[in-house]
Amino acid sequence: MKRSLEDIAAFIQARILGDASLEIAGIASVGAASTADLVFVEEEKNLPAALNSNAAAVIVGSFAGTHQTSKPLLITDQPRLAFARAAEFLIPADSFHAGVHPTAVVHATANLGRNVEIGERVVIHDNVEIGQGTSIAAGCVIGPDVSIGRDCRLYPNVTIYPASRLGDRVILHAGAVLGSDGFGYVRDKATGKYHKFPQIGRLEVEDDVEIGANSTVDRGALEATRISRGTKIDNLVHVGHNVQIGEDVVIAAQTGLSGSAVVEDAVIIGGQVGIADHVRIQSGAILGAQSGIPSKKVIRGKGVVFWGTPARPITQYLKELAVLARLTKKKT
Amino acid sequence: MKRSLEDIAAFIQARILGDASLEIAGIASVGAASTADLVFVEEEKNLPAALNSNAAAVIVGSFAGTHQTSKPLLITDQPRLAFARAAEFLIPADSFHAGVHPTAVVHATANLGRNVEIGERVVIHDNVEIGQGTSIAAGCVIGPDVSIGRDCRLYPNVTIYPASRLGDRVILHAGAVLGSDGFGYVRDKATGKYHKFPQIGRLEVEDDVEIGANSTVDRGALEATRISRGTKIDNLVHVGHNVQIGEDVVIAAQTGLSGSAVVEDAVIIGGQVGIADHVRIQSGAILGAQSGIPSKKVIRGKGVVFWGTPARPITQYLKELAVLARLTKKKT
Amino acid sequence: MKRSLEDIAAFIQARILGDASLEIAGIASVGAASTADLVFVEEEKNLPAALNSNAAAVIVGSFAGTHQTSKPLLITDQPRLAFARAAEFLIPADSFHAGVHPTAVVHATANLGRNVEIGERVVIHDNVEIGQGTSIAAGCVIGPDVSIGRDCRLYPNVTIYPASRLGDRVILHAGAVLGSDGFGYVRDKATGKYHKFPQIGRLEVEDDVEIGANSTVDRGALEATRISRGTKIDNLVHVGHNVQIGEDVVIAAQTGLSGSAVVEDAVIIGGQVGIADHVRIQSGAILGAQSGIPSKKVIRGKGVVFWGTPARPITQYLKELAVLARLTKKKT
Numbered sequence: 001m002k003r004s005l006e007d008i009a010a011f012i013q014a015r016i017l018g019d020a021s022l023e024i025a026g027i028a029s030v031g032a033a034s035t036a037d038l039v040f041v042e043e044e045k046n047l048p049a050a051l052n053s054n055a056a057a058v059i060v061g062s063f064a065g066t067h068q069t070s071k072p073l074l075i076t077d078q079p080r081l082a083f084a085r086a087a088e089f090l091i092p093a094d095s096f097h098a099g100v101h102p103t104a105v106v107h108a109t110a111n112l113g114r115n116v117e118i119g120e121r122v123v124i125h126d127n128v129e130i131g132q133g134t135s136i137a138a139g140c141v142i143g144p145d146v147s148i149g150r151d152c153r154l155y156p157n158v159t160i161y162p163a164s165r166l167g168d169r170v171i172l173h174a175g176a177v178l179g180s181d182g183f184g185y186v187r188d189k190a191t192g193k194y195h196k197f198p199q200i201g202r203l204e205v206e207d208d209v210e211i212g213a214n215s216t217v218d219r220g221a222l223e224a225t226r227i228s229r230g231t232k233i234d235n236l237v238h239v240g241h242n243v244q245i246g247e248d249v250v251i252a253a254q255t256g257l258s259g260s261a262v263v264e265d266a267v268i269i270g271g272q273v274g275i276a277d278h279v280r281i282q283s284g285a286i287l288g289a290q291s292g293i294p295s296k297k298v299i300r301g302k303g304v305v306f307w308g309t310p311a312r313p314i315t316q317y318l319k320e321l322a323v324l325a326r327l328t329k330k331k332t
Numbered sequence: 333m334k335r336s337l338e339d340i341a342a343f344i345q346a347r348i349l350g351d352a353s354l355e356i357a358g359i360a361s362v363g364a365a366s367t368a369d370l371v372f373v374e375e376e377k378n379l380p381a382a383l384n385s386n387a388a389a390v391i392v393g394s395f396a397g398t399h400q401t402s403k404p405l406l407i408t409d410q411p412r413l414a415f416a417r418a419a420e421f422l423i424p425a426d427s428f429h430a431g432v433h434p435t436a437v438v439h440a441t442a443n444l445g446r447n448v449e450i451g452e453r454v455v456i457h458d459n460v461e462i463g464q465g466t467s468i469a470a471g472c473v474i475g476p477d478v479s480i481g482r483d484c485r486l487y488p489n490v491t492i493y494p495a496s497r498l499g500d501r502v503i504l505h506a507g508a509v510l511g512s513d514g515f516g517y518v519r520d521k522a523t524g525k526y527h528k529f530p531q532i533g534r535l536e537v538e539d540d541v542e543i544g545a546n547s548t549v550d551r552g553a554l555e556a557t558r559i560s561r562g563t564k565i566d567n568l569v570h571v572g573h574n575v576q577i578g579e580d581v582v583i584a585a586q587t588g589l590s591g592s593a594v595v596e597d598a599v600i601i602g603g604q605v606g607i608a609d610h611v612r613i614q615s616g617a618i619l620g621a622q623s624g625i626p627s628k629k630v631i632r633g634k635g636v637v638f639w640g641t642p643a644r645p646i647t648q649y650l651k652e653l654a655v656l657a658r659l660t661k662k663k664t
Numbered sequence: 665m666k667r668s669l670e671d672i673a674a675f676i677q678a679r680i681l682g683d684a685s686l687e688i689a690g691i692a693s694v695g696a697a698s699t700a701d702l703v704f705v706e707e708e709k710n711l712p713a714a715l716n717s718n719a720a721a722v723i724v725g726s727f728a729g730t731h732q733t734s735k736p737l738l739i740t741d742q743p744r745l746a747f748a749r750a751a752e753f754l755i756p757a758d759s760f761h762a763g764v765h766p767t768a769v770v771h772a773t774a775n776l777g778r779n780v781e782i783g784e785r786v787v788i789h790d791n792v793e794i795g796q797g798t799s800i801a802a803g804c805v806i807g808p809d810v811s812i813g814r815d816c817r818l819y820p821n822v823t824i825y826p827a828s829r830l831g832d833r834v835i836l837h838a839g840a841v842l843g844s845d846g847f848g849y850v851r852d853k854a855t856g857k858y859h860k861f862p863q864i865g866r867l868e869v870e871d872d873v874e875i876g877a878n879s880t881v882d883r884g885a886l887e888a889t890r891i892s893r894g895t896k897i898d899n900l901v902h903v904g905h906n907v908q909i910g911e912d913v914v915i916a917a918q919t920g921l922s923g924s925a926v927v928e929d930a931v932i933i934g935g936q937v938g939i940a941d942h943v944r945i946q947s948g949a950i951l952g953a954q955s956g957i958p959s960k961k962v963i964r965g966k967g968v969v970f971w972g973t974p975a976r977p978i979t980q981y982l983k984e985l986a987v988l989a990r991l992t993k994k995k996t
Contacts (some may be wrong), residue, residue, distance in 0.1 A: 027862060029886040080861070081850040087862035094826070095808070103769055105435055105452045105470075120769045120787040120805075123452040123470040123488075138769075138787040138805045139821070141452075141470045141488035141506075144427070155844070156787075156805035156823040157471070159488040159506035159545075162426070174805075174823035174841040175878065177506040177545040180487070183566040183584065186413040192580055192598060193562055196542070197412070198359060198419035210860070213823075213841040213880040214507065214900075216545040216567040216585075222361040230857055234847040235880040235902050236546075236920075238567050238585040238603075248856055252847060253880075253902040254920045254938075256568075256586045256603050258621075266856060271902075271920050272938045272956075274586075274604045274622045289922075290938050290956045290973050292604075292622045308973075309622050309640075310653070319660040321974070327659075327991075328983040437767055437784045437802075455784040455802040455820075473784075473802045473820035473838075476759070489803070491820040491838035491877075494758070509838040509877040512819070515898040515916065518745045524912055524930060525894055528874070529744070530691060530751035546839065548877040548899040548917075554693040568878075570899050570917040570935075588900075588918045588935050590953075606918075606936045606954045624936075624954045641954050641972075642985070651992040659991075 003090055005057055008038070009074050011089045012082040014059065018072025024056055027087045038074075038090070040083035059083050096135055113150065131168065143179070149207065161219060167207035173235070175214040179203040182218040182225075182241025182259060197221060199241065206230075212237065212253065221259070234271070252289070274309070288314060335422055337389055340370070341406055343421045344414040346391065350404025356388055359419045370406075370422070372415035391415050426485075428467055445482065463500065475511070481539070493551060499539035505567070507546040511535040514550040514557075514573025514591060529553060531573065538562075544569060544585065553591070566603070578615070590627075606641070620646060665689075667754055669721055672702070673738050675753045676746040678723065682736025688720055691751045702738075702754070704747035723747050758817075760799055777814065795832065807843070813871065825883060831871035837899070839878040843867040846882040846889075846905025846923060861885060863905060870894075876901060876917065885923070898935070910947070922959075938973070952978060 006020040025036035030046070033039050033055035040059040041050045050058045050071075057072040058064075059079045076082040100106060100118040110124045113132030118124065120138040128142050131150035136142070139157040146160050149168035158172045161179030172178065184197035201220020205227045211217065212235035219225055220242045227233070227245045234253040239245070243257045246265035251257075255269055258277040263269070267281050270289035275281070279293045284302030292309030293299060299306060305314040338352040357368035362378070365371050365387035372391040373382045382390045382403075389404040390396075391411045408414040432438060432450040442456045445464030450456065452470040460474050463482035468474070471489040478492050481500035490504045493511030504510065516529035533552020537559045543549065544567035551557055552574045559565070559577045566585040571577070575589045578597035583589075587601050590609040595601070599613050602621035607613070611625045616634030624641030625631060631638060637646040670684040689700035694710070697703050697719035704723040705714045714722045714735075721736040722728075723743045740746040764770060764782040774788045777796030782788065784802040792806050795814035800806070803821040810824050813832035822836045825843030836842065848861035865884020869891045875881065876899035883889055884906045891897070891909045898917040903909070907921045910929035915921075919933050922941040927933070931945050934953035939945070943957045948966030956973030957963060963970060969978040 027864075027886070032887055078850070078853060081852055081859060084850045084859045084861045087864075088859075091862065091864065101769075105433075121453050121471075121785050139471060139489070139785075139803060139823075143488075155825070156807075157489055157507075157803070157821055157839075159471075161487070161506070173844045174825070175489075175507055175546065175821075175839055175880075177567075180505045180545040180567065183544060183564070185564055185582065186410070186416045187580075188413055189410060193540075194564055194580060194582065195413060195416045195420075197416045198423065200359075200419075200423065208857075212847060213844040213882075214546050214568075214839065214878050216507075218545075218567070222359070223364055232847070232849055232858055235841075235844065235882070236568060236878075236900060240585065248851075248858060250849065250858065252922070253904065254586065254918065258584070258603060271922060271940075272604070272936070276603075276621055289940055289958075290622075290954075294621075316657075316660065320656045323656065323659045324984045324987065325980075327987045328980065437765075453785050453803075471803060471821070475820075489821055489839075491803075493819070493838070507821075507839055507878065509899075512837045512877040512899065515876060515896070517896055517914065518742070518748045519912075520745055521742060525872075526896055526912060526914065527745060527748045527752075529748045530755065532691075532751075532755065546878050546900075548839075550877075550899070554691070555696055568900060572917065586918065590916070590935060604936070608935075608953055622954075626953075648989075648992065652988045655988065655991045 001090070001092065002036070005072055005074065008086050008089060012059075012074065012076065012085045014074035014076040014082055015065075016072060016074060017065075017069070018057070020072075022056060022072055024090065026090055027083065028055065030055065038083070038086055040079045042079050059086065101138075119156070125162075137174075146179075155213075161203070164203040164205070164219065166205045167209070167229070169208050170205055171210040173211065173213040173215075176211050177214075177216045178205065178211070179219045180216060182221050184221050184241060184259070201225065201241065206247075209233070215239075218243075228265075240277075246283070258295075287311060333422070333424065334368070337404055337406065340418050340421060344391075344406065344408065344417045346406035346408040346414055347397075348404060348406060349397075349401070350389070352404075354388060354404055356422065358422055359415065360387065362387065370415070370418055372411045374411050391418065433470075451488070457494075469506075478511075487545075493535070496535040496537070496551065498537045499541070499561070501540050502537055503542040505543065505545040505547075508543050509546075509548045510537065510543070511551045512548060514553050516553050516573060516591070533557065533573065538579075541565070547571075550575075560597075572609075584621070619643060665754070665756065666700070669736055669738065672750050672753060676723075676738065676740065676749045678738035678740040678746055679729075680736060680738060681729075681733070682721070684736070686720055686736055688754065690754055691747060692719065694719065702747070702750055704743045706743050723750065765802075783820070789826075801838075810843075819877075825867070828867040828869070828883065830869045831873070831893070833872050834869055835874040837875065837877040837879075840875050841878075841880045842869065842875070843883045844880060846885050848885050848905060848923070865889065865905065870911075873897070879903075882907075892929075904941070916953070951975060 002023040028037035039055040059074045104122040106124045107126040109126045110128040117135040123141045125144040129147040133151040136154045137156040143162035145163040147165045152170045155174040164179035181199035185194035202224040203219040206229040211233045215237040217239040218241040228247045231249040238256040240259040242260040245263045251269045252271035255273040257275045262280045264283040268286045274292040276295040278296045282300040286305045288307035291311040307314040307317040334355040360369035371387040391406045436454040438456045439458040441458045442460040449467040455473045457476040461479040465483040468486045469488040475494035477495040484502045487506040496511035513531035517526035534556040535551040538561040547569040549571040550573040560579045563581040570588040572591040574592040583601045584603035587605040589607045594612045596615040600618045606624040608627040610628045614632040618637045620639035623643040639646040639649040666687045692701040703719040723738045768786040770788045771790040773790045774792040781799040787805045789808040793811040797815040800818045801820040807826035809827040811829045816834045819838040828843035845863035849858035866888040867883040870893040879901040881903040882905040892911045895913040902920040904923040906924040915933045916935035919937040921939045926944045928947040932950045936954045938956040940959040942960045944962045946964040950969045952971035955975040971978045971981045
């Protein structure tokens with residue numbers, strides 16, 4: 001659907017420089033833009049390339065506010081954010097077919113909201129609640145007593161264990177597993193054999209959480225695992241039982257959080273990070289890729305980057321690397 | 333189902349102090365206990381909180397044997413183990429509906445034991461054997477010639493490749509893949525292209541093994557991959573072809589074992605550990621999270637903790653960290 | 665199916681020493697060979713064991729060219745490669761049942777080539793193209809506008825997101841997810857909340873690629889993610905958005921590649937390696953297991969092995985370890 005620059009500017013709250021009536025059909029990278037596409041530029045040095053591209057118009061920072069340019073500009077403080085929001089405005093959501101596919105198996109006691117989409121071969125067990133506008137794609141299995149909010153999107157082959165609760169606008173990518181048993185056993189000193197510790201707690205996922213493909217989130221052992229509002233989790237991430245994750249946390253791929261770890265709000269966690277049991281990551285800390293946080297450790301420091309195993313401030317880690325490099329030179 | 337303290341004490345072999353006729357309905361953490369719940373305490377310092385909680389009764393260690401307390405006590409050498417066993421006694425197994433769901437596709441040559449549960453949309457290929465009391469949840473795909481023992485539990489969307497063999501009481505969590513092809517190729521020196529090395533071996537999983545969500549276990553290349561009795565594997569773990577894992581081994585999330593690695597009995601492996609090909613971990617060794625064992629290495633030492641990449645005894649690793657920290661202080 | 669040594673030798677281009685009319689039924693390891701099996705030996709010291717085994721005949725290197733032996737030999741420069749090719753010749757492909765299973769849901773606009781196999785409960789959406797000879801196993805979900813080439817093999821419960829393109833002879837193992845949304849968000853400085861950056865690019869997978877169980881490959885954000893011809897990827901690997909992987913690359917299990925990383929041809933990557941965003945790994949480099957490549961770094965060196973985080977040449981890494989070990993000795 002085409003939109004005028006004027007309408008786009010109003011939606012993303014940008015200032016227009018140039019022809020406000022221009023019609024835009026989509027968004028693109030500078031390299032791939034066609035003549036009806038909008039592009040964006042964050043750094044002034046990249047503006048000439050955007051102006052020389054095929055793009056129809058450019059979202060730019062305020063640095064461009066006085067330029068005379070060959071293309072219309074949309075000027076904003078946060079060009080990347082404005083571009084993301086323009087995409088929401090311009091690109092229709094994925095095709096959505098309200099209704100229950102005849103091959104789905106939906107228990108008679110399940111309660112489906114208005115305008116839901118239940119795809120091919122979906123299985124929905126007893127006492128499930130699904131909010132309006134939610135889409136559940138082919139092959140998903142939703143266990144008994146699960147509650148899913150409004151406008152959620154479950155991609156194919158997701159499994160949700162019994163009694164898990166999801167808020168609104170939650171996105172679960174293909175193959176994700178939510179609410180599985182935690183990894184808890186007790187070793188009998190007499191026999192050496194392991195007995196399963198009860199894994200009967202809940203999983204609570206709040207609004208606007210997104211969880212990547214083939215990630216796994218265990219339910220609590222006796223209480224609850226919680227992922228709070230707005231948190232984004234990448235592919236192949238493991239979240240153990242009783243973990244508490246705050247709001248607006250970002251966790252990159254293949255990171256693992258062990259049982260009872262606590263991650264406070266606005267923490268940023270790189271890929272392949274390992275967080276042991278009962279760790280606390282305080283608000284605003286940043287964990288570099290592959291870093292490791294030992295059991296029960298508290299990490300504090302808003303905006304401080306930690307690296308290595310055991311994780312230490314990156315400044316310290318880099319000093320250690322420099323010392324090591326120097327020592328090896330002495331020896332050769 | 334309610335049970336008397338007396339019956340529970342008999343089942344878990346504990347000594348009762350207090351009213352043996354008290355009826356218990358469930359188990360809980362101290363913080364969340366209701367007045368019909370049983371809780372447990374492992375350390376004496378935590379006993380007052382348990383006694384002040386809503387709980388009906390407390391499983392405790394022998395340290396509490398002479399206390400006069402406000403609640404009945406169940407006294408045992410291993411309170412956590414006793415609590416886990418009490419949970420088995422008190423909590424009914426997940427709902428189980430014996431029978432084959434009409435949407436399941438079961439080959440005519442498959443041999444199902446008595447009292448099995450085959451869920452929605454399960455696919456069972458030719459010559460599969462399934463033992464009595466086993467439950468296979470929605471969306472699982474069981475390849476030809478697979479054999480599954482008694483009282484196993486397969487959660488949704490598990491895939492088992494042809495000819496894999498599972499013992500009794502095996503638990504497979506959602507999305508697990510068993511018996512997939514190993515990662516073996518031969519590079520043609522003349523063309524630089526890779527040819528698939530034959531991956532035609534078996535996978536053998538013995539009794540009482542539990543495997544976590546989205547974990548993958550490859551079959552042998554020419555012989556067998558084996559996971560022995562009582563071993564517990566967490567989520568997103570990778571087990572390569574020809575790996576031999578002993579009895580009562582514990583492997584935490586996101587650990588990977590490369591081809592032909594051998595892990596002897598009673599080894600404990602932390603999360604995100606990397607074990608290269610042809611490694612041997614001797615009985616009773618403990619590998620700290622994120623440690624890495626290089627190709628063909630033998631790790632020995634019952635009860636010794638190893639850490640780092642390449643893994644060394646943790647005492648050595650910690651000394652190295654201390655030396656590094658001191659050297660960087662000298663320089664600033 | 666039995667084959668004569670003569671026919672096998674012709675297929676793998678080996679020279680026969682001994683009875684060319686001998687009939688061979690299969691391949692095996694030396695330890696497990698029956699009297700109709702072919703085995704192989706790469707190192708001269710292992711030849712006696714092969715000759716003393718039950719095997720019918722032995723594929724060996726040219727070192728064996730003048731031996732008088734008790735079994736026929738097939739002599740070749742690359743015995744392991746010849747063995748792999750002999751396996752292709754001797755072992756029938758997995759059972760293949762051309763046709764569409766009645767429980768599959770295939771959209772009317774999908775275009776299936778001749779002789780395809782569509783398994784139980786497969787879902788194929790609109791405008792999908794599937795080339796001849798391709799097999800799609802039970803539970804796979806193929807999104808709209810996906811194109812799959814000839815003679816591909818998809819194992820059970822694979823998910824392919826819309827508009828992904830696969831070449832010929834691609835193998836996808838169970839639970840793999842292709843074309844999922846990349847992990848891209850923009851944080852609004854004003855609110856602290858994350859907005860989804862558009863993830864509307866494509867995924868292109870070229871001929872002869874194999875991808876392991878439960879691996880995930882994201883589509884591009886605005887452009888394309890690409891995996892080039894002949895590349896082999898193990899289980900539980902993560903490939904982020906916009907990643908470009910060259911030809912004949914090998915990536916072991918649990919490795920992760922972040923957004924926009926570039927891996928040139930013939931690179932070898934160990935298990936659990938972490939490659940940050942915008943990294944370039946130049947042709948022929950070798951990354952040791954668990955190594956980590958920081959953001960935007962370029963790794964160069966054909967045949968050079970890198971290790972550690974941040975990755976450095978292994979010779980340097982080993983020197984550092986030696987220095988550290990020595991320093992700790994001084995102190996005790």
